[in-house]
Amino acid sequence: MHDTGGVKPDRAVVRDALAVGVAVGLSGFAFGVTSAGSGLSLPQTCALSLLVFTGASQFALVGALAAGGNPFTAAAGAFFLGVRNAFYGLRLSQLLALPRAVRPFAAQWVIDETTVVALAQPTRRAARIGFTVTGLSLYLLWNLTTLLGALGAEAIGDTEAWGLDAAGPAVFLALLAPMLKTSRERAVAGIAVLLGLGLLPVLPAGVPVLVAAAAAPVVLWAEGRRKTGDRETGDRAVNDSHDSHDSQRDQYGSQEEDR
Structure with a gap:
């Protein structure tokens, strides 16, 4: 992609980015339910979404803990799933060319969805808008729905009795299938x-x-x-x-x- 490529209206980029951010952000509810059902407290669940912010790794971590796995083994599985984001960052650093002072903050939003939206844009300006809008909307909505999901899980009690323990794997498969x-x-x-x-x-x-x-x-x-x-x-x-x-x-x- 180059700045001299095709032109796409900013409004269209924002619309597409918001669509992705809202659609995926709502699945944070499933993570909140799954995390609370696996025994993590409300602060621990919210901290995962605030600090880790990569859905597949979060689901892998709480899934392993729910199955009785060792915390270090669960963390290792989550880590390996999250390594792909480092490779995304290598490509996005060239594409977005953000100021050096901004890069540490932008790194928090380097995930599957922001990468896909940014790479789909014809110009650097559009890529920056797509990355920012997708990252901001998804980060805010994911953390909000994580909180609501965890609160809801605590309110309804045993999540396995409601079948909500399957929500995390189901969402993960739904996100993965179209990528194959x-x-x-x-x-x-x-x-x-x-x-x-x-x-x-x-x-x-x-x-x-x-x-x-x-x-x-x-x-x-x-x-x-x-x-x-x-x-x-x-x-x-x-x-x-x-x-x-x-x-x-x-x-x-x-x-x-x-x-």
Whole structure:
């Protein structure tokens, strides 16, 4: 993207950014309910949304704790899920080119949704507007609905009796499913599910999530082997074709000499 790219009205950028911020921000209610149901206090639940502010990592953390996992294991799983935001930051730092003094504050809003909205814009100005509006609206609404969800969970008592313990995983899957567009991504997700569910009965809570992360390098390794095999097959086919042509030329030369 360059500043000389296509023009998009600021109003349209704000509209799209608000749509994303409101739609995703409402799912903070599910996190508040899930967190309170897993045993975290109201201050702890709100602190996670205020300070961590990355939905997948938050759901992974409280989910592992709810299953009886070790806090350090749960935190490790959440950390690995959040590492992707660091790579988003590398791309956004070039795209947005924010003043150095602003970057530490903007880093708090580097998540899936703000990255997608910013990268979808044709100009740097539009990217900055999209990033800011998405980040601000989502941050405010996510924290508000987290608070409401946690208060609601405390009011209704046992969340499992209402089936609300499934709200977190359901929201996480709803956010993840549309992102699986390529066969590689679907393969990683499928293997991760098999690893996570298969190891759930034999490993401590929270550990299967960490093992499931191995799905990505496994798929990349298999894909690399397949491409290498295809290249070798192609090279052999080319060599066989050349050998065939050489043999035909030699045979033709022998016939000429016999004549």
